[in-house]
């Protein structure tokens with residue numbers, strides 16, 4: 001009961017403090033600006049010091065109760081507390097001396113006023129810092145750019161998203177900044193020590209800090225997501241956690257709160273992925289096969305293989321290592337294929353449209369490991385048995401077979417190309433039923449059958 005009353009009085013502190021501030025400023029203003037002070041004015045000034053003292057005393061007393069609840073950092077509170085006490089002491093001494101009709105010289109009087117104002121500024125400033133955060137005053141000056149987000153992830157790490165962990169790189173730095181001052185090995189308010197992963201999970205005297213999989217049973221999450229005026233809201237002073245910090249914390253706990261959970265898991269959750277992109281500059285989009293591939297650049301000698309005028313070719317990346325090669329003559333022969341095998345690592349797109357390609361020729365294509373797009377449409381001699389060789393192509397995304405003589409049997413080989421995304425089979429011998437059953441087994445492949 002008593003502690004509840006004290007808590008209540010403590011909560012009145014921020015209200016009461018404004019009384020002595022107003023009264024002392026008015027009193028000093030009267031003292032400074034009223035030149036000829038008769039007795040009544042002197043009495044008003046003495047009364048002003050008295051009321052400053054009286055309201056100031058209440059403010060100090062209530063402030064003491066408030067500071068005792070553990071919600072403020074000892075290091076922050078000390079200066080505020082003792083300059084407040086000194087200020088009220090000054091109010092008291094001046095009032096008593098004036099009450100006893102002690103006459104101050106002009107210069108002493110001025111020093112007294114200045115001292116009171118100085119102590120007022122110090123006390124007020126440190127009080128404001130505790131309630132509004134350290135940079136409150138300067139941050140809000142016009143023309144000062146606010147710091148938007150604290151990004152603790154280095155440039156280098158940011159480009160290698162596989163090595164970034166949700167807890168270590170996103171969650172823990174927030175705890176360190178906003179909670180650790182009150183929850184560490186030495187200072188464990190509520191029995192909670194937040195200096196290690198294990199002790200955070202374990203929690204304090206009221207239960208688990210983190211209940212893996214259940215944010216709403218995790219005290220650490222509950223406390224930061226209360227409404228800010230809730231008595232149990234954390235952190236009790238200073239700047240609360242931002243929306244993205246709370247959302248990432250919730251998502252992490254929801255997904256098992258593992259210490260080594262990679263941020264790339266956010267790919268499954270577009271909202272979180274977007275937050276990470278905006279707040280931490282993390283680009284989590286999946287890289288395509290080609291983006292992850294580093295190929296050697298070709299020498300002059302290598303390029304000789306392509307000098308054959310029956311081929312046209314170009315580089316498809318600025319680093320000049322991926323080749324797009326097209327055969328342009330009417331009839332292809334085995335030596336043509338052997339020739340471009342000299343740059344087989346680098347051929348990523350290959351176009352052998354309408355050049356009398358046959359099943360035997362297709363065997364040579366399995367030698368191109370980085371082939372991602374292959375066009376062999378309009379070759380009437382390509383049949384199911386030739387397609388078998390293509391299953392060796394581990395990175396093939398797109399395959400154009402329209403106008404060949406393949407049938408439903410080709411789908412067996414085609415189903416073995418795990419990387420396949422797009423397949424053109426119109427104007428062949430495949431049946432709508434064959435396409436249908438292939439799509440059912442391989443929903444990831446887009447099949448262009450049509451007419």
Ligand code: HEC
Nearest residue numbers: 070071072178179182189190204205206207219220234235
């Ligand atoms: C200025 C000091 C201070 C800061 C900063 C602070 N806390 Fe607290 N915390 C306390 C005090 C005092 C208590 C005990 C009273 C209570 O339960 O409200 C407490 C209690 C808790 C409890 C309940 C422990 C239990 O089992 O009873 C949790 C959970 C908690 N804090 C989480 C946090 C988190 C998370 C942060 C950072 C976002 C944080 N605190 C920052 C002072 C602080």
